[in-house]
Amino acid sequence: MRSLLVIHNQATASEDESDSAAKTLLPEFVLRSCGYAVTIASHEEQAGELIMGADAAVLHLPVSDIHDWGRQLIRKKIVPLLWWCSDSTATLSVEACEDHVMVDGVLTPSMSEQELHWALHFGAKLCFERRQWHLERKQLLSKIEERKWIDMAKGILCEIKKISESEAYDLLRKQAMNERKRIVDVATSIVNVYQLIQDQKRGGSKR
Known part of the structure; x- marks a missing residue:
């Protein structure tokens, strides 16, 4: 798994653009620094095109937005969905912490390259198992x-x-x-x- 699509929404797309230190915590920066090929999308049409060439989607969104985005992406291509839990997305998700959210894993800016690798690996495995379960159902x-x-x-x-x-x-x-x-x-x-x-x-x- 080398190609990742990072999804931003309006709440995270312009996050700390003027702060160079904060930029290093954005998913696209962290993942690229670990050797992953990263594309970025912030609206549905763009994401629908880019997901076709991606091995997984990293959702830099509040938890409350994950369900709708995940459903839109799965219509195009079944891929692992991983939530990027940063300070901003965690804060924006406080009220949705009890929601039932279907993700295959959680990534954070503080993860090492090996931790990201294994999180993505097990996320892909969980996605496959979920796909098999849906097929059997x-x-x-x-x-x-x-x-x-x-x-x-x-x-x-x-x-x-x-x-x-x-x-x-x-x-x-x-x-x-x-x-x-x-x-x-x-x-x-x-x-x-x-x-x-x-x-x-x-x-x-x-x-």
């Missing part, structure tokens, strides 16, 4: 949704054909094989057609 929710459609279709077949659930499932499976479709796609079609017929019946009975 998405797959699980998809399976639950598919199960719902299949169970609904089985119920409809049981009602119409007066058969057992296992027989209804076998019927779905055979139809899926014959049509070269997934069982959930066949089940969804059956449910949609059944609901359409029921709606038409209800509409006809009102006339």
Whole structure:
């Protein structure tokens, strides 16, 4: 991990620009002095372009701004998100200290080169684990949704054909094989057609 994108907002973008000593505590200065390639962004469009070439994003922001910025960045590219905890960002974050903030690590101006390296290393590992968790969660929710459609279709077949659930499932499976479709796609079609017929019946009975 060598390329980092530092994100500033209005509260930190012009932080102590006239103070040369304070400049040495800014994330871009500290990280460059440790050998990292650093780009800087202070608005969404700029960050969206630069994140594509970055290995991680360092958020020099109040904690209250991390959620929105993180969500915008992840839409472009999944990278580790690390909070730069300086005197100013810590002070600006006092009221948000109880907020649930999704970051992969915390960096500070006082860290040594080795400490920064390991913080970034473990941040990248945590980001990968978080990405895997989100992927597994998405797959699980998809399976639950598919199960719902299949169970609904089985119920409809049981009602119409007066058969057992296992027989209804076998019927779905055979139809899926014959049509070269997934069982959930066949089940969804059956449910949609059944609901359409029921709606038409209800509409006809009102006339």
